[in-house]
Amino acid sequence: MTASTTANPLRIALVTGGSRGLGRSAALALAADGVDVILTYVSNDASAQAVVAQIEAKGRRAVALRLDVGDSTTFAAFADSVKAALAATWQRERFDFLVNNAGVGLHANFEDTTEAQFDMLFNVHLKGPYFLTQKLLPLINDGGRIVNVSSGLTRFSIAGASAYAAMKGGVETLTRYLAKELGARGIAANTIAPGAIETDFSGGMVRDNPQVNAMVAGFTALGRAGQPDDIGGVIALLLGEGSRWVNAQRIEASGGMLV
Ligand SMILES: NC(=O)c1ccc[n+]([C@@H]2O[C@H](COP(=O)([O-])OP(=O)(O)OC[C@H]3O[C@@H](n4cnc5c(N)ncnc54)[C@H](OP(=O)(O)O)[C@@H]3O)[C@@H](O)[C@H]2O)c1
Secondary structure, three states, X not given: OOHHHOOOOOEEEEEOOOOOHHHHHHXXXXXXXXXXXXXXXXXXXXXXXXXXXXXXXXXXXXXXXXXXXXXXXXXXXXXHHHXXXXXXXXXXXXXXXXXXXXXXXXXXXXXXXXXXXXXXXXXXXXXXXHHHHHHHHHHEEEEEEEEEEOOHHHOOOOOOOHHHHHHHHHHHHHHHHHHHHHHHHOOEEEEEEEOXXXXXXXXXXXXXXXXXXXXXXXXXXXXXXXXOHHHHHHHHHHOOHHHOOOOOOEEEEOOOEOO
């Protein structure tokens, strides 16, 4: 029996991009649900350590590791550092939940998008989650779960997001294939597709640009832009015991954008 199927098991989640925004909210919501967390950051060591301290204040254990999801050549070494952290902090060889969340935004019309921008988005949003998940798979418990973070922009179209949304569309397709192929190990995989959320993402556009914020609120049924904590709880819910039969799904959390 794996750790994830015993009564009151210790569960460990690995959340990429857990130092800020949606990943931070997810890490804290998971900790509130009794889950320990390995979170990653790419440059913001101080923010990552602050999240670790907040998780520890909730009585859970947490470790922050550096990871660039846009550079797959580093993934083998990253898997080694995850292995080392699991052994040192938890005396375990595996974790339970992988949340592929880290990412950056880019606003550029189709006609202006450069190959360099496209390649960057491809590396961070599609190649990264694909090969990071592949590399970490031996470290995920049978019966574990994967949540990939996509975007509402795969269902509706807003000018300036063609390359970004195309990568997220790829992530959603990848998620269904992960569910198909990993089901034999009891691993479920789902996509969460947030609407526009007030984070640092895309230069803080949704939070800091009043026109963009009002536009988002105007076409959202619940009448406002999203907050990071509108998302973290949904990710924790998808990783909760009660959601164990949800598999290969795309769950949109957008307050009803463009319905
Ligand atoms: N905000 C939205 O409106 C929105 C809507 C739909 C989907 N999303 C998706 O939600 C996810 C999180 O976005 P967010 O709004 O929380 O963004 P955010 O507030 O800007 O936070 C981004 C997080 O990702 C990390 N990160 C950035 N580039 C990375 C890289 N190359 N390698 C590893 N980590 C990296 C950052 O680490 P550092 O702190 O070290 O920089 C940070 O923890 C992304 O996948 C995004 O596409 C966001």
